Amino acid sequence: MTDDAHTSRRAFLRGAGGVALGSAALAAGAARADDPLITDLDAQPWTQFLGDPVDAMPYGMPSEHEAHVVRRTVSWLTADATSSINFTPLHELEGIITPNGLCFERHHGGAAHIAPGDWRLMVNGLVGRQSVFTLADIMRFPRVTRTHFLECAANSGMEWRGAQLNGCQYTHGMIHNVMYTGVPLRLVLEEAGLKGAAAWVLAEGADAAGMTRSIPLDKCLDDCLIATHMNGERLRPEQGYPARLVVPGWEGNMWVKWLRRIEVGDHPWHHREETSKYTDLLADGTARRFTWEMDVKSVITSPSPQAPITHGRGPTVISGVAWSGRGRVAEVHVTTDGGVNWTKARIEGPSLDKSMHRFNHEFDWDGAPLLLQSRAIDTAGYVQPTKDALRAVRGVNSIYHNNAIQTWAVDSDGRAENVEIS
Amino acid sequence: MSRFPEMRRLALGAAALLAAAPALAGGLGLGREATHAEVAAWDIDIRPDGLGLPEGSGSVSDGEQVFSEQCAMCHGDFGEGVDRWPVLAGGQGTLTHDRPVKTIGSYWPYLSTVYDYIRRAMPFGYAQSLSNDDVYAITAYLLYMNDVVTDDEFVLSNENFAEVRMPNEANFFDDPRPDTPIFVKAEPCMTDCKAEAVITKRAVILDVTPDGEDDSGITVD
Numbered sequence: 001m002t003d004d005a006h007t008s009r010r011a012f013l014r015g016a017g018g019v020a021l022g023s024a025a026l027a028a029g030a031a032r033a034d035d036p037l038i039t040d041l042d043a044q045p046w047t048q049f050l051g052d053p054v055d056a057m058p059y060g061m062p063s064e065h066e067a068h069v070v071r072r073t074v075s076w077l078t079a080d081a082t083s084s085i086n087f088t089p090l091h092e093l094e095g096i097i098t099p100n101g102l103c104f105e106r107h108h109g110g111a112a113h114i115a116p117g118d119w120r121l122m123v124n125g126l127v128g129r130q131s132v133f134t135l136a137d138i139m140r141f142p143r144v145t146r147t148h149f150l151e152c153a154a155n156s157g158m159e160w161r162g163a164q165l166n167g168c169q170y171t172h173g174m175i176h177n178v179m180y181t182g183v184p185l186r187l188v189l190e191e192a193g194l195k196g197a198a199a200w201v202l203a204e205g206a207d208a209a210g211m212t213r214s215i216p217l218d219k220c221l222d223d224c225l226i227a228t229h230m231n232g233e234r235l236r237p238e239q240g241y242p243a244r245l246v247v248p249g250w251e252g253n254m255w256v257k258w259l260r261r262i263e264v265g266d267h268p269w270h271h272r273e274e275t276s277k278y279t280d281l282l283a284d285g286t287a288r289r290f291t292w293e294m295d296v297k298s299v300i301t302s303p304s305p306q307a308p309i310t311h312g313r314g315p316t317v318i319s320g321v322a323w324s325g326r327g328r329v330a331e332v333h334v335t336t337d338g339g340v341n342w343t344k345a346r347i348e349g350p351s352l353d354k355s356m357h358r359f360n361h362e363f364d365w366d367g368a369p370l371l372l373q374s375r376a377i378d379t380a381g382y383v384q385p386t387k388d389a390l391r392a393v394r395g396v397n398s399i400y401h402n403n404a405i406q407t408w409a410v411d412s413d414g415r416a417e418n419v420e421i422s
Numbered sequence: 423m424s425r426f427p428e429m430r431r432l433a434l435g436a437a438a439l440l441a442a443a444p445a446l447a448g449g450l451g452l453g454r455e456a457t458h459a460e461v462a463a464w465d466i467d468i469r470p471d472g473l474g475l476p477e478g479s480g481s482v483s484d485g486e487q488v489f490s491e492q493c494a495m496c497h498g499d500f501g502e503g504v505d506r507w508p509v510l511a512g513g514q515g516t517l518t519h520d521r522p523v524k525t526i527g528s529y530w531p532y533l534s535t536v537y538d539y540i541r542r543a544m545p546f547g548y549a550q551s552l553s554n555d556d557v558y559a560i561t562a563y564l565l566y567m568n569d570v571v572t573d574d575e576f577v578l579s580n581e582n583f584a585e586v587r588m589p590n591e592a593n594f595f596d597d598p599r600p601d602t603p604i605f606v607k608a609e610p611c612m613t614d615c616k617a618e619a620v621i622t623k624r625a626v627i628l629d630v631t632p633d634g635e636d637d638s639g640i641t642v643d
Binding site for chain 2: 079275283382383389
């Protein structure tokens with residue numbers, strides 16, 4: 001994954017330049033040759049000859065022409081690929097649902113593979129009956145379906161000191177938005193019976209990282225799910241098959257995958273992922289802990305460094321995604337001049353609680369350089385801050401919870417670059 | 423923990439609105455009771471107050487032995503970290519620096535986290551293979567490497583565990599957000615918000631995007 005992406009992007013740009021020239025010539029009224037893709041049957045074998053039979057691919061895959069639409073990692077980020085991260089190709093996606101195979105991965109001890117018959121869920125601690133459930137048991141609880149974003153708290157974490165990575169896949173791709181089906185955690189806790197002193201829950205994974213997080217009981221009783229399905233099918237192994245926790249609006253690390261145990265207690269556990277990691281170091285050396293909610297955030301996915309404008313001047317679509325862990329997205333504003341003037345973008349498609357929203361803004365590009373930004377406001381009234389406003393409070397070493405406004409500088413050729421502006 | 427009563431109210435409010443969610447009168451009779459041995463096998467977590475600590479003990483010198491055999495190839499003989507593997511010792515006094523070094527000694531608030539994490543997840547790739555005494559010994563060695571204990575004869579056990587306090591404990595505090603300006607009533611500026619915008623930083627300067635030539639940038643872990 002080094003030169004391939006580069007060359008193909010260049011080739012793509014060249015090709016697209018040709019198309020742009022072609023349409024300019026057409027606009028000038030010059031005579032144009034007939035398009036063989038229309039007039040020449042030999043150029044259209046799909047029209048003359050039979051295609052694949054059904055079942056050519058019992059589990060359907062994307063077109064071979066979409067092979068570049070994949071999760072990508074950044075090799076220097078971590079020591080080993082079994083404790084690492086890859087990124088959702090946001091710049092290639094539309095609407096609000098992330099396809100299952102493109103949902104970013106973050107494992108701390110590799111992706112576990114567990115047969116559904118071998119899976120057990122234990123509920124212990126301050127409960128009336130310390131319990132064991134099989135997957136078949138879980139499937140007999142009343143279930144619900146909800147669409148939520150999962151954002152890693154470290155999403156955009158490499159961008160605190162300055163613009164570093166060229167592409168929204170890398171700057172914002174530790175997020176996915178999925179329609180989950182699962183059992184409210186509340187029902188499973190009630191089945192075991194909560195004792196009076198219960199105030200916290202420890203969720204634990206069955207993977208080699210033994211992932212654990214402390215979650216306040218109120219959140220568990222409110223909207224957490226034990227999910228078995230994503231976007232209509234079973235969870236993917238790398239997303240915690242056969243069951244994961246869904247903790248709507250809260251940082252992704254808490255959504256314990258390969259869930260094996262729920263312990264109820266009266267105090268938090270202060271485990272490694274809520275002390276050494278997932279705490280936010282401030283400039284004065286103190287650190288915030290239990291920073292669970294993901295604040296309102298948005299990013300323009302096109303144009304962006306991996307998705308340049310290739311059609312030249314004229315009608316242009318700005319598209320992006322916005323989300324908030326504190327509710328729905330109320331408004332998204334877009335600027336093309338680096339924040340001198342803003343316009344309200346259209347929210348396109350479903351506006352759901354703690355879910356990704358799609359926004360679009362159409363404009364007539366005159367070919368002049370642009371400084372593109374988006375700014376989201378959530379239904380709780382929070383406004384996405386500028387990077388400078390965030391850094392003034394948080395310094396540059398807190399890694400997590402960077403929800404700042406992103407800037408793309410688009411040059412007159414339509415190429416976009418990750419920048420910061422005054 | 424001032425935010426929890428607030429959350430409790432929120433949750434109660436949400437419960438009142440749960441009409442659309444499935445409601446259960448009593449238990450469904452699903453699942454079965456866990457045996458004592460099953461709970462003991464999986465419930466291996468430790469809390470700062472010592473809840474969950476198994477009986478046992480281990481010395482700094484025993485810890486040094488196990489650490490050099492099973493941990494040092496990644497974390498270095500003294501916990502200094504080999505290549506990009508995590509650094510486990512040192513870094514005291516760097517939390518306010520430009521490049522802070524966050525280790526057990528410089529950052530971690532509780533010793534219980536060290537025991538819990540090593541027992542559940544290390545050595546990387548062979549989790550839960552260490553004896554309880556070995557985990558005590560390694561934990562004692564890491565305390566010594568981090569100058570939290572200075573006696574090389576030190577023996578850590580479930581008896582004296584709670585007496586050890588980590589130097590950075592007081593520097594953690596609960597989430598104070600909102601900490602950036604919010605506009606609940608005021609409208610954010612839409613026109614003529616500033617005179618101009620000038621580019622101050624560019625990603626091409628660093629050029630660490632994966633299809634760039636030289637892959638090395640500012641890491642997050």
